[in-house]
Amino acid sequence: MAVLRPDAVRRVDDPLASSHRGVVDRRGRPVRDLRISVTDRCNFRCRYCMPREVFGPDFAFLPRAEILTFEEISRVARAFVAHGVRKLRLTGGEPTLRAGLPDLVRMLAAIPEVEIALTTNGSLLARQAAPLAEAGLSRLTVSLDSLDDAVFRRMNDADFAVADVLAGIDAAAAAGLPVKVNAVVRRGVNDQSVIDLAQHFRRSGHVVRFIEYMDVGTSNGWRLDDVVPGAEIIARINAEMPLEPVEARYSGEVARRWRYADGGGEVGVITSVSQPFCAACTRARIGADGMLYTCLFSTTGTDLRAVLRADDGDARLREVIAGVWAGRDDRYSELRARATDGLASGERRVEMSYIGG
Numbered sequence: 253m254a255v256l257r258p259d260a261v262r263r264v265d266d267p268l269a270s271s272h273r274g275v276v277d278r279r280g281r282p283v284r285d286l287r288i289s290v291t292d293r294c295n296f297r298c299r300y301c302m303p304r305e306v307f308g309p310d311f312a313f314l315p316r317a318e319i320l321t322f323e324e325i326s327r328v329a330r331a332f333v334a335h336g337v338r339k340l341r342l343t344g345g346e347p348t349l350r351a352g353l354p355d356l357v358r359m360l361a362a363i364p365e366v367e368i369a370l371t372t373n374g375s376l377l378a379r380q381a382a383p384l385a386e387a388g389l390s391r392l393t394v395s396l397d398s399l400d401d402a403v404f405r406r407m408n409d410a411d412f413a414v415a416d417v418l419a420g421i422d423a424a425a426a427a428g429l430p431v432k433v434n435a436v437v438r439r440g441v442n443d444q445s446v447i448d449l450a451q452h453f454r455r456s457g458h459v460v461r462f463i464e465y466m467d468v469g470t471s472n473g474w475r476l477d478d479v480v481p482g483a484e485i486i487a488r489i490n491a492e493m494p495l496e497p498v499e500a501r502y503s504g505e506v507a508r509r510w511r512y513a514d515g516g517g518e519v520g521v522i523t524s525v526s527q528p529f530c531a532a533c534t535r536a537r538i539g540a541d542g543m544l545y546t547c548l549f550s551t552t553g554t555d556l557r558a559v560l561r562a563d564d565g566d567a568r569l570r571e572v573i574a575g576v577w578a579g580r581d582d583r584y585s586e587l588r589a590r591a592t593d594g595l596a597s598g599e600r601r602v603e604m605s606y607i608g609g
């Protein structure tokens with residue numbers, strides 16, 4: 253566990269910290285976003301995330317008793333909000349598999365000044381979008397890697413159809429939720445789907461963001477050759493539908509934004525591999541079991557569940573979180589070339605399905 257360095261911990265009410273309003277890490281980055289994994293289970297087996305050979309019938313998912321309860325998640329969220337977090341994102345595994353998810357959204361939506369977002373594969377949204385919206389969800393991101401049913405079924409490896417996800421997106425829009433669509437692009441797998449996706453969602457009001465395939469975890473057999481750089485994705489779309497760059501709305505915005513020159517809306521690329529954005533990374537992540545990670549590529553975390561269940565009170569929880577964030581020095585993507593060669597043998601990074609992206 254990182255050592256608490258009081259000099260690096262600035263409290264929300266500290267007038268000297270007015271530009272950050274909270275704790276900052278060793279590189280001066282505040283904590284703004286908390287991504288909360290609510291389950292490590294999923295009904296898909298996307299080849300790039302939970303390949304069936306690894307996540308098969310014998311895979312040991314977390315037992316129920318080890319998963320944070322909604323009350324515990326809510327306590328952790330409030331502690332982070334006290335340190336400057338303004339966006340909570342629920343993720344997984346597949347978060348819509350967690351029973352009673354709207355109840356959790358309702359509890360989190362009661363925290364002042366935060367927006368509650370959800371990342372989902374969309375397969376169960378047709379039924380769940382309305383209760384989630386009603387509970388106070390602010391927005392959602394639906395992952396959809398191709399509109400070609402055969403390609404999509406191969407990618408999710410669980411026989412889900414594109415139509416299920418599109419029905420979920422429609423239900424979310426009908427419930428009044430702003431929707432973004434995320435597509436991970438793998439060369440030779442779905443890169444031919446980029447134009448279709450862009451065309452389909454142009455003028456729909458839903459922004460598509462194309463994500464460079466990342467070397468998260470140790471299960472997906474990632475190779476640099478599989479990555480389609482964001483610049484290439486934008487060039488391909490621009491050749492068919494001319495684009496203009498859009499200014500970032502705030503420092504730390506991960507997607508590079510473009511708009512259609514004819515006013516058809518926006519697309520984005522998330523270039524974690526070709527143009528890393530660690531310098532502005534303000535994200536903390538919690539696994540479903542309450543482990544806190546300060547980087548998507550972390551190999552170790554801090555056990556917040558132990559702190560929650562020791563019942564030392566919320567002040568102690570805030571103190572532990574502040575200490576971890578104050579000690580944070582992560583910039584894996586900036587160091588990727590060296591780090592990919594240099595992962596010590598036996599060292600395992602956490603998996604995307606566990607940490608939630």
Ligand code: SAM
Binds near residue numbers: 345372467604608
């Ligand atoms: N199951 C939900 C979903 O698919 O949206 C939420 C969890 S999933 C781990 C979150 C996001 O991570 C998804 O958009 C998924 O496409 C993305 N993702 C998973 N593995 C990835 C990888 N190796 N590189 C880039 N993105 C990845």
Ligand code: SF4
Binds near residue numbers: 302346604
């Ligand atoms: Fe499940 Fe999401 Fe991972 Fe696909 S990307 S296997 S839907 S957690």
Ligand code: SF4
Binds near residue numbers: 549
């Ligand atoms: Fe943030 Fe780590 Fe990703 Fe860099 S590599 S942007 S520090 S999560």
